[in-house]
Amino acid sequence: xxxxxxxxxxxxxxxxxxxxxxxxxxxxxxxxxxxxxxxxxxxxxxxxxxxxxxxxxxxxxxxxxxxxxxxxxxxxxxxxxxxxxxxxxxxxxxxxxxxxxxxxxxxxxxxxxxxxxxxxxxxxxxxxxxxxxxxxxxxxxxxxxxxxxxxxxxxxxxxxxxxxxxxxxxxxxxxxxxxxxxxxxxxxxxxxxxxxxxxxxxxxxxxxxxxxxxxxxxxxxxxxxxxxxxxxxxxxxxxxxxxxxxxxxxxxxxxxxxxxxxxxxxxxxxxxxxxxxxxxxxxxxxxxxxxxxxxxxxxxxxxxxxxxxxxxxxxxxxxxxxxxxxxxxxxxxxxxxxxxxxxxxxxxxxxxxxxxxxxxxxxxxxxxxxxxxxxxxxxxxxxxxxxxxxxxxxxxxxxxxxxxxxxxxxxxxxxxxxxxxxxxxxxxxxxxxxxxxxxxxxxxxxx
Amino acid sequence: xxxxxxxxxxxxxxxxxxxxxxxxxxxxxxxxxxxxxxxxxxxxxxxxxxxxxxxxxxxxxxxxxxxxxxxxxxxxxxxxxxxxxxxxxxxxxxxxxxxxxxxxxxxxxxxxxxxxxxxxxxxxxxxxxxxxxxxxxxxxxxxxxxxxxxxxxxxxxxxxxxxxxxxxxxxxxxxxxxxxxxxxxxxxxxxxxxxxxxxxxxxxxxxxxxxxxxxxxxxxxxxxxxxxxxxxxxxxxxxxxxxxxxxxxxxxxxxxxxxxxxxxxxxxxxxxxxxxxxxxxxxxxxxxxxxxxxxxxxxxxxxxxxxxxxxxxxxxxxxxxxxxxxxxxxxxxxxxxxxxxxxxxxxxxxxxxxxxxxxxxxxxxxxxxxxxxxxxxxxxxxxxxxxxxxxxxxxxxxxxxxxxxxxxxxxxxxxxxxxxxxxxxxxxxxxxxxxxxxxxxxxxxxx
Numbered sequence: 074x075x076x077x078x079x080x081x082x083x084x085x086x087x088x089x090x091x092x093x094x095x096x097x098x099x100x101x102x103x104x105x106x107x108x109x110x111x112x113x114x115x116x117x118x119x120x121x122x123x124x125x126x127x128x129x130x131x132x133x134x135x136x137x138x139x140x141x142x143x144x145x146x147x148x149x150x151x152x153x154x155x156x157x158x159x160x161x162x163x164x165x166x167x168x169x170x171x172x173x174x175x176x177x178x179x180x181x182x183x184x185x186x187x188x189x190x191x192x193x194x195x196x197x198x199x200x201x202x203x204x205x206x207x208x209x210x211x212x213x214x215x216x217x218x219x220x221x222x223x224x225x226x227x228x229x230x231x232x233x234x235x236x237x238x239x240x241x242x243x244x245x246x247x248x249x250x251x252x253x254x255x256x257x258x259x260x261x262x263x264x265x266x267x268x269x270x271x272x273x274x275x276x277x278x279x280x281x282x283x284x285x286x287x288x289x290x291x292x293x294x295x296x297x298x299x300x301x302x303x304x305x306x307x308x309x310x311x312x313x314x315x316x317x318x319x320x321x322x323x324x325x326x327x328x329x330x331x332x333x334x335x336x337x338x339x340x341x342x343x344x345x346x347x348x349x350x351x352x353x354x355x356x357x358x359x360x361x362x363x364x365x366x367x368x369x370x371x372x373x374x375x376x377x378x379x380x381x382x383x384x385x386x387x388x389x390x391x392x393x394x395x396x397x398x399x400x401x402x403x404x405x406x407x408x409x410x411x412x413x414x415x416x417x418x419x420x421x422x423x424x425x426x427x428x429x430x431x432x433x434x435x436x437x438x439x440x441x442x443x444x445x446x447x448x449x450x451x452x453x454x455x456x457x458x459x460x461x462x463x464x465x466x467x468x469x470x471x472x473x474x475x476x477x478x479x480x481x482x483x484x485x486x487x488x489x490x491x492x493x494x495x496x497x498x499x500x501x502x503x504x505x506x507x508x509x510x511x512x513x514x515x516x517x518x519x520x
Numbered sequence: 521x522x523x524x525x526x527x528x529x530x531x532x533x534x535x536x537x538x539x540x541x542x543x544x545x546x547x548x549x550x551x552x553x554x555x556x557x558x559x560x561x562x563x564x565x566x567x568x569x570x571x572x573x574x575x576x577x578x579x580x581x582x583x584x585x586x587x588x589x590x591x592x593x594x595x596x597x598x599x600x601x602x603x604x605x606x607x608x609x610x611x612x613x614x615x616x617x618x619x620x621x622x623x624x625x626x627x628x629x630x631x632x633x634x635x636x637x638x639x640x641x642x643x644x645x646x647x648x649x650x651x652x653x654x655x656x657x658x659x660x661x662x663x664x665x666x667x668x669x670x671x672x673x674x675x676x677x678x679x680x681x682x683x684x685x686x687x688x689x690x691x692x693x694x695x696x697x698x699x700x701x702x703x704x705x706x707x708x709x710x711x712x713x714x715x716x717x718x719x720x721x722x723x724x725x726x727x728x729x730x731x732x733x734x735x736x737x738x739x740x741x742x743x744x745x746x747x748x749x750x751x752x753x754x755x756x757x758x759x760x761x762x763x764x765x766x767x768x769x770x771x772x773x774x775x776x777x778x779x780x781x782x783x784x785x786x787x788x789x790x791x792x793x794x795x796x797x798x799x800x801x802x803x804x805x806x807x808x809x810x811x812x813x814x815x816x817x818x819x820x821x822x823x824x825x826x827x828x829x830x831x832x833x834x835x836x837x838x839x840x841x842x843x844x845x846x847x848x849x850x851x852x853x854x855x856x857x858x859x860x861x862x863x864x865x866x867x868x869x870x871x872x873x874x875x876x877x878x879x880x881x882x883x884x885x886x887x888x889x890x891x892x893x894x895x896x897x898x899x900x901x902x903x904x905x906x907x908x909x910x911x912x913x914x915x916x917x918x919x920x921x922x923x924x925x926x927x928x929x930x931x932x933x934x935x936x937x938x939x940x941x942x943x944x945x946x947x948x949x950x951x952x953x954x955x956x957x958x959x960x961x962x963x964x965x966x967x
Contacts, residue, residue: 099721103741228707237703238685255702256684260675274546292769294550295762297744314761315742321765322739325772326856332776333852334845342857343867347874351881354849361845362886365838366893372834383827387819390950391812393837398781398808402801405780409773410789420790427794434798439809446813465809503837
């Protein structure tokens with residue numbers, strides 16, 4: 074691998090520039106950027122200066138933000154200007170967002186005025202909005218242009234565009250009127266008019282729309298790019314599928330974190346400070362801890378029964394865990410089903426009906442296994458076995474139903490289902506399963 | 521919206537064909553396919569027959585598999601042949617995989633022999649392999665061709681290709697030697713030689729590689745398409761980014777399901793039978809239920825202590841829940857961090873060190889809050905408060921550490937971290953937290 078060879082060369086200290094240049098010329102810029110992750114400050118700057126000019130800014134856009142800062146701080150103003158002017162606007166914004174104020178100031182000072190304006194504009198869009206992930210390097214065409222002229226435009230400006238495969242047709246006042254793919258143009262005749270070939274049935278988004286909704290559209294329509302318009306429906310940018318892939322992964326991470334009762338963050342685990350980690354976890358732990366006061370009260374209120382037959386206590390964790398898992402299985406399926414659009418708000422009755430039947434099957438199976446197990450371990454006290462198995466069955470019935478309904482109700486109340494289900498579901502399942510258990514204990518065992 | 525208008529027209533029974541044709545001509549094929557989801561069998565077939573020939577197979581590829589079956593069963597052999605021959609090979613495979621044997625037989629009988637061969641070939645690749653999601657409609661070029669000739673090739677065959685933006689250069693024996701984008705060709709001169717322009721530093725995959733690894737490469741290198749080669753490195757297909765977006769969502773769903781102790785499935789919730797749902801959930805519920813035998817034993821062994829001071833029991837659920845959430849927060853962060861490549865096997869010491877410090881902060885905070893709460897609710901028995909708060913603190917320390925380490929060890933043992941963490945982590949945390957609790961009870965309260 075070229076990567077190992079370059080690392081070896083650099084670490085030996087023998088900066089064989091021509092050898093490194095040769096090795097680098099045959100590598101993907103993403104792989105070159107990876108080398109930086111394994112170097113110290115001094116070597117980072119040495120290697121970056123060796124990079125051929127035409128790939129330097131591309132490599133720079135893939136380097137981690139801490140190393141980007143190292144590089145920028147070591148470069149002269151002229152070098153900074155060269156690098157940043159060559160970055161796509163969306164990459165420049167991603168980079169600037171991670172920099173401290175003094176670096177941002179220096180970068181913006183050294184960027185071309187038109188580009189500075191665009192960067193500043195994108196920086197102002199709210200986080201996670203379509204505007205914040207778009208780029209302004211798109212190809213725009215006019216309705217009256219011929220295919221031949223369109224190709225001329227692409228040839229003269231295309232090198233600097235994020236994509237030339239999806240071109241957008243705008244009116245004189247920059248309103249978005251159509252889209253045309255390079256494929257359509259390549260298969261058309263040079264004299265054909267763009268306005269006659271373009272697609273007017275457009276999937277587009279507003280700058281203020283949420284990136285998650287944009288990602289859903291990309292998935293639904295199998296898009297490579299989507300135009301972004303402002304309030305007046307003027308074309309202001311495009312979003313490309315490579316950035317959407319990142320959005321999808323990011324949004325999934327967020328959902329997974331929320332479901333595990335974590336305050337979601339897009340910082341990397343290893344780069345997040347201990348204090349920040351603690352903050353992101355503390356609130357939900359506190360809520361769960363305090364809500365367990367309820368189960369505490371329920372147990373205390375049955376103290377007499379438990380003292381009379383202490384063995385009852387031994388099954389509380391089993392009941393609560395099985396109920397908890399039964400509930401979280403159901404809620405996870407529903408939350409994810411809603412996130413990918415398979416389950417809608419109107420499916421609540423179908424979900425309940427399905428969960429009830431699943432609960433009967435699972436509850437019966439587990440109830441029987443449990444009956445036998447307790448019969449063996451607890452000296453054939455069949456009344457005790459019945460109490461526990463009946464409680465288990467109804468706990469599963471309750472947990473599956475609540476787990477199925479809760480996320481749908483949350484969504485109906487416009488609360489994020491992923492956030493509310495973990496603590497609320499646990500609290501409900503724990504409390505109700507104890508009430509079921511102690512009720513059966515009173516009924517069957519006469520406590 | 522055109523969709524509502526068409527639905528109205530169809531449901532009125534007044535099949536105004538020309539009106540529907542007009543409405544449909546202005547719609548995205550994905551949106552047209554959505555209409556079918558809301559129609560009964562008879563109307564589905566009526567509407568499908570009205571669709572203009574050139575979009576029918578495209579719409580067909582987006583229709584749900586149950587409706588695809590309805591349509592195919594109603595069509596004549598000639599019509600089936602027309603539809604399926606126009607489908608891209610990967611869409612044809614996706615469709616055939618969902619059909620019952622008799623439909624598959626009929627479809628394959630009515631497809632062109634060359635296409636049938638390709639479909640059969642792709643059907644043979646293992647599930648979730650690169651081969652199973654690739655398509656064979658790609659543009660291949662020769663090194664010695666000129667850009668002008670390449671464009672001629674694209675113009676004459678491009679209509680039927682899944683993408684014309686990424687073309688692949690092959691040798692006489694079909695070995696993959698390079699790649700060239702339409703952008704490079706459009707910006708080059710007509711007389712330039714493909715071999716001089718092509719990129720030889722290729723990111724490619726083997727037919728047998730896992731789709732998840734392919735998706736990681738797409739993300740890392742921001743690809744639009746990737747060539748797929750066989751064992752002999754001959755080009756056999758390409759994978760396009762739209763299919764990779766689906767893979768990413770699918771793999772994320774799988775991880776989420778595993779983390780909630782569910783056997784993952786790619787069937788939709790509403791379309792999965794009750795029996796199947798029960799099967800997917802039963803095993804892990806059973807394992808968790810049986811593993812709770814351990815906690816049962818621990819509680820039984822401390823029966824004397826609990827009988828002497830029954831109030832101790834009231835705090836067991838709180839301790840176990842808080843410990844459980846502390847552990848699952850840590851394991852979720854690590855599992856997801858490893859899935860997106862932020863945390864590696866070698867980071868185990870860094871993770872332990874970080875989790876220990878987070879646990880100290882969270883444990884101290886919760887311990888203090890808990891001390892005060894118990895002091896208020898349990899008539900100022902400060903020894904009891906101390907027992908519970910100390911147990912809570914050490915439970916959190918243990919849970920965070922185990923939650924952090926377990927997924928990394930699992931991965932080192934080549935076990936899927938998402939699968940093993942839920943049941944094993946719960947069992948360990950529950951058991952150890954009880955041991956901690958009862959030890960402090962003996963020590964501080966002298967039970």
